[in-house]
Amino acid sequence: MSRNVFVAGAGAGIVLLFAGIYGMGSISTMSWGLPAxxxxxxxxxxxxxxxxxxxxxxGGPSGGVFGQMKSFLGTGNQDLVGTGMPATALVASMRDTGTMVNDQLVVAFDLRVQPASGAPYVVAHRQILPRLLMGAVLPGRTVQVWTDPADPQRLVIDWSALPTQV
Structure with missing residues (x-):
């Protein structure tokens, strides 16, 4: 259903609520006040x-307030690991976002994704960089990623596969 239907229902609820309060104020109107x-x-x-x-x-994995917040903090898209399309990505650049989640940095990556079949494309991506991999993930390295078949711009870096030198 449309959001407007629920907004109209809430508005009608407020009107009935106040009418009921008014109606319960007198014995003669109590018969319709309480039900209202x-x-x-x-x-x-x-x-x-x-x-x-x-x-x-x-409405989806990155919809709503929590989905947008997870995407901003770099903690979303974990559902793609093992279920998405595997690909490799060249780390073109990376920068600190100034955001930390559980004492781990959220890094903004510029990735050049090379799917198994098809032309490479560029993605701007934010994700937590594990502390143990801070020295291993540098521009020019290749990382394993999982992409969403429906939206190739949505991806997750698989930190279980170590970055490799190109």
């Missing part, structure tokens, strides 16, 4: 929960 209040509460709470879930969860 209860229906308003259910509408408001239900639609807010659904809207919050859609905002946070998003």
């Amino acid at each position: 209040f209860i229906v308003g509460m259910f509408l408001l709470v239900g639609d807010v929960v659904i809207l919050a879930g859609r905002l946070v969860g998003g």
Whole structure:
């Protein structure tokens, strides 16, 4: 369903909620005040929960607030390891982003990806660089990557395969 439907439902819930509060203020209007209040509460709470879930969860692996944050911090795309398309990538350049996750640096990489079949292409990618590999990952080295078949710009560097000198 469209987000607008849930926003309209939450708005109707607020209206019914306040009408119910008004209606419960008198004995003569209590017969419709309490049901209006209860229906308003259910509408408001239900639609807010659904809207919050859609905002946070998003529609895909990198959708929603948490998916975007994981992508920014370099902790997303781990679902591609073993399930994506394997490729190699030449580290053209790398720079510190100034961001750390669990005392590990998030590095911005400029990669030249060479898929098993097809022409090479360039990707700007952010990912955590394990401390043990800091001296091994340098511009000019080749790393193993896993790419998303549906979106080749989405990838993850596989740190279980050591970088090699070209």
